[in-house]
Amino acid sequence: MPQHLWQQIITGQAKGSILLLLALLLFAYFLPTVVAFMRGHRRFFAILVLNVLVSPAQSVLLHFLAPSFLAADPANPLSSIAVALVANFGLGWVALMLWAMAAGEPDPRLLRARQTKLYDAIAALPLILWFVYGVLQLRPVLAGDAHLIATGAAQPFHWVQFVSLGLAALFDLLLIYLLVVRDRPVAKSRGVLPRVFGFVGTFMGVGILQLPVAKLGMAGQTLAALLIGVGSLGSLLVLWRLGKSFSIMPEARKLVTSGPYSFARHPLYTVEMITICGTALQFQAPWSWVVAAAVIDGFAAAPTLILILALPPLISPPQDLHRVTAAMFTISYSCAVIVPIVSGMFWDWSGKAALAFLPIVACGVLLTVLAPSIRHVPKQRVE
Numbered sequence: 001m002p003q004h005l006w007q008q009i010i011t012g013q014a015k016g017s018i019l020l021l022l023a024l025l026l027f028a029y030f031l032p033t034v035v036a037f038m039r040g041h042r043r044f045f046a047i048l049v050l051n052v053l054v055s056p057a058q059s060v061l062l063h064f065l066a067p068s069f070l071a072a073d074p075a076n077p078l079s080s081i082a083v084a085l086v087a088n089f090g091l092g093w094v095a096l097m098l099w100a101m102a103a104g105e106p107d108p109r110l111l112r113a114r115q116t117k118l119y120d121a122i123a124a125l126p127l128i129l130w131f132v133y134g135v136l137q138l139r140p141v142l143a144g145d146a147h148l149i150a151t152g153a154a155q156p157f158h159w160v161q162f163v164s165l166g167l168a169a170l171f172d173l174l175l176i177y178l179l180v181v182r183d184r185p186v187a188k189s190r191g192v193l194p195r196v197f198g199f200v201g202t203f204m205g206v207g208i209l210q211l212p213v214a215k216l217g218m219a220g221q222t223l224a225a226l227l228i229g230v231g232s233l234g235s236l237l238v239l240w241r242l243g244k245s246f247s248i249m250p251e252a253r254k255l256v257t258s259g260p261y262s263f264a265r266h267p268l269y270t271v272e273m274i275t276i277c278g279t280a281l282q283f284q285a286p287w288s289w290v291v292a293a294a295v296i297d298g299f300a301a302a303p304t305l306i307l308i309l310a311l312p313p314l315i316s317p318p319q320d321l322h323r324v325t326a327a328m329f330t331i332s333y334s335c336a337v338i339v340p341i342v343s344g345m346f347w348d349w350s351g352k353a354a355l356a357f358l359p360i361v362a363c364g365v366l367l368t369v370l371a372p373s374i375r376h377v378p379k380q381r382v383e
Contacts (some may be wrong), residue, residue, distance in 0.1 A: 017210050019133065020203060023126060029055070030086055032100040039115075040106030044046060047100055068095060084352040117184050118273045124179040127248065131172040131179075138169045157222045164229025168275075171236045175246070182244040182253065189250035201298050208276075211283040220281065227278025233273030241266065265306075269299040299372045308332055 019278035027034070029051075034046040057069035113119055119177075148154040152263050154162075216224065239246060280292035290370035308328055316324040339359050347356040 015210065017207075019130070023130075030138045030232065032093070032096040035097070036100040039100070039112060040108070040110040041100060042104060043099070044107065046112055047096060049226075050092075050096055054090075055088045058090045058092050058149050059087045062090075096133075098161060106195045115184070116253070120182070120184050121180060124182075126178050128179050131175045135169050136173045138165050138172075142169065143164055150231045155218070157218055157225065157309045158227065160222050161225040164232060166280075167229055167232035167236060171232050171239065173359050174236060174239055178244060178246045182246055185247065185251035185253055187252040194250040201295075204291070206296065207287050208279050208283055211288050211291075214282060214288070216282070224278045224281035226379030227281065228275055229278075231271050231273070231278060234274065235268060238271055266299070273299060335363070 028261055033044075033048045033051045033121075036044045041047060067118040085134055142162060145154065145158045145165075148158050149162060214220075238260050241261065242256055245253040245256050247253060263271065274290045274294050282288075312321055312325040312328060342359045343356040346358055
């Protein structure tokens with residue numbers, strides 16, 4: 001790793017996108033070890049040791065067999081990328097990956113290890129490091145605002161920013177604590193896609209931070225800081241109630257039904273939307289709002305999909321379940337086709353892009369009004 005990049009990471013100045021890219025490359029490099037462990041490979045420890053050594057071994061071989069290939073042109077990024085790929089993901093890495101995927105009788109000790117609390121803590125280590133770095137990034141701004149407050153030179157904005165970022169730091173620290181002490185999951189979603197969507201949904205908002213900073217007046221900066229503070233405070237309170245059941249990946253722990261979760265199943269999504277809006281205000285539009293809208297849409301779409309799948313058995317007797325499910329899917333997919341067409345008609349008719357969202361807002365209002373009318377049907381024993 002270049003010395004200047006390491007220095008940026010230590011001081012909290014490296015961009016989040018760079019850290020995510022490095023984490024993904026590191027995960028890809030150790031993928032043979034991950035696959036071997038998840039499959040309970042009986043030669044897991046041998047694969048782990050070889051995975052650690054394969055990169056330096058391939059680099060040494062390239063140095064003796066093809067020294068000219070290692071002489072990458074600094075002015076040509078593609079040349080440097082090609083050298084890095086061959087040195088780290090060459091034939092040795094491919095052979096190791098094939099060995100990890102080879103069929104065989106799993107080691108029961110590794111399968112049992114996946115059910116332990118230690119494994120859960122190790123699996124959460126990348127997230128712990130990410131949130132530690134988040135606190136590290138907030139430290140210089142908090143220290144600057146604290147100095148201004150202590151010397152009496154602070155403006156109202158500095159007070160709002162200090163409180164809001166302080167709450168954000170507390171939220172990150174609480175996340176770190178819960179990732180360490182949380183309960184072991186009792187069930188997990190199978191497959192790769194649920195984990196991919198969990199990862200993307202968690203870190204999509206990082207894209208806003210890569211945009212140019214917006215030139216805001218004092219009022220705009222104060223409003224953005226206030227939104228971030230309110231969202232962080234709400235997230236802190238909701239997360240405290242969620243407690244040891246917290247998870248980013250699709251995992252089942254203890255069901256929480258008290259506090260904010262007695263009113264909604266997704267209160268953390270709701271308050272995080274406030275934080276996302278405050279963050280989007282600080283960066284140049286329209287792309288900051290495009291990313292924010294994508295994140296908010298994901299938050300909103302997830303509970304909607306869950307309701308589509310979970311409501312039929314709750315609102316219909318067993319003998320009508322298949323009919324109600326078919327009707328819900330038919331109506332929902334029909335609306336998914338019809339509403340965008342109607343939105344386009346509003347845009348064409350008025351010449352104003354904003355009116356294209358009017359049908360979507362109308363659907364949201366209609367759902368809000370109709371939701372309280374749903375009545376659960378008592379479960380019936382099927383003979």
